[in-house]
Amino acid sequence: MSSKLLACVLVASFVLTVCAFGGHKAETAKTFVVDLDAxxxxxxxxxxxxxxxxxxxxxxxxxxxxxxxxxxxxxxxxxxxxxxxxxxxxxxxxxxxxxxxxxxxxxxxxxxxxxxxxxxASGTGRSKACTSIVTTDHNGKIYHGRNLDYAEPSFLKNITIQVDFHRNGKSLFMATTYMGYVGVITGSRHGAFSISGDERNTGKWWNNLLAVEKGSGFTFFNERWILENKETYKEALIEAVLKPTIAPVYYILGGITPTEGAIVVRNAHTLANFTMLGMDETHPWYLVETNYDPWKAPPASDDRRDAAIHAMNRVGQDKMDAEMLYKVLSVPPVFNEQTTYTTIMSAADASVYRTMIRWDGPDY
Structure with a gap:
């Protein structure tokens, strides 16, 4: 890790500081409306x-x-x-x-x-490909944050957008995607649930193609379908557990009550496992998912999970809010050279949906 990254530390007062690499600033993603009735x-x-x-x-x-x-x-x-x-x-x-x-x-x-x-998506994936966190504040309000990391980040930053999906003349859900991409990797349905997808680096690409033939759904078309059609956190969780996907994936969900949060671990076509908010006695108030199975130790070469856990514990539940979650997601190596955007959302509060394009990353 470079000295510039090491300079980004958690200060003793539990306030997180973020290095500004090269003087560039993060930029709010532009929002567009998509009318589902059209x-x-x-x-x-x-x-x-x-x-x-x-x-x-x-x-x-x-x-x-x-x-x-x-x-x-x-x-x-x-x-x-x-x-x-x-x-x-x-x-x-x-x-x-x-x-x-x-x-x-x-x-x-x-x-x-x-x-x-x-x-x-397979065990040979070379991209870090994401960190997602679901957490509760001291009042039990759910916040859901995510970093989207992927190859060619400079290109993807230039086409990152927020989309306000409307139905019957009203906003149904918010999502973050890329220009020309109609699936959803990050989204929040107002008053119901939020969901993000992280790559699961397992399996073989030819098994994914076999899953296509079996009729499994494209992973992020499935996620968008859940946002469009499911009205509650429980309904969304059941669908994420049961709906077959072509590729292995982690679906991370947050709801609107203090107990609503989950990591759904999927193989191609089948469910592998799931973890519910509160199951980890060491930090029952939040969940962290990167790109490795929750029951296994992440590799030392890419231990974003423990960095995120350390940052969450230093902040503490009493000080957790949307701003603090953004700062946690800005701590290296959680924030890294492949991070294209950071989204903070809360299904319980429609005003909490913000996507920042990470021009302040270490690749600049």
Whole structure:
């Protein structure tokens, strides 16, 4: 770890300090509205009108070279992209098609970029790919925070957006995603639950493709479906436990009462395990998930979990709030060179949804 990162420490007063790398500042992600009552082909048109299609195309090309290094895998994914109606469920197929029509980006490239997690997530993953924390404050209010870490962070930071999904003229849920990506990796349904997805670095990519044939759902289309269709934390948790996914994943959920929080550990197609808020007697007021099974020690080369736990314990439940959770997620190595954004949310309080694009990261 560099001396610059080591300079970021927890001070004795329990207040966390964050280094400003190179003088850059984090930036609030721009918010767009997507109307779920509009035809799928039209839903994202206003969102992508402001996008630089050439920039997105170049970024997709770079991202796919990193995520799909195997030529055989590329050919299989291209086959899925060519048969969109068979593999991509509605309304997501038409939403992607609409984005292609509005931007001129080839449909196949957009399909591949929307399913890249499901076909590439495996035990050989090279990205750190996320930290999620669900916590309660001293009054029992639930906060849910997450860092999204992934390859090509400079590109992804430039296309990070918040989306306010509307139904019947009202805001239904908030989400953070990337321009051109119709799934949801981070989201909060007002008055009900919040959910984030972290990569699970297990399995083999060819097993993921077999799960496609078995009819499992694309991981982050599933997450968006839960946000759209489930009205309570309990309903969302049951769906996360039971709904088959193509790739291994951790779904992290928060609710609106002090006991509502969970880490759902999924294999491709099947449930592996789950952990509920309060089960860990050493810190029953919060859950931390990075990219390793909760019952196993993380590797010494990527121990973001213990860094987050240490930071949470130094803050303490009495001082926990949205600002403190953001600062916990800003402590290296929880905050690292692949962090693209940090989101803080609370399903119990619609005013608490903030995504910061992490231009202040150590890659600048």
């Amino acid at each position: 035809p799928p082909l039209q839903r994202w048109q206003k969102v992508v009108q402001s996008a630089d299609a050439n920039f997105i195309q170049k970024g997709i090309d770079k991202l796919l070279r990193v995520a799909l290094p195997n030529e055989a895998l590329v050919k299989l994914v291209e086959a899925i992209a060519k048969d969109i109606e068979r593999f991509i469920p509605q309304p997501y197929a038409d939403e992607i098609r609409g984005i292609s029509q509005a931007t001129g980006i080839p449909l196949g490239d957009l399909v591949i970029s929307n399913i890249v997690y499901d076909v590439s």
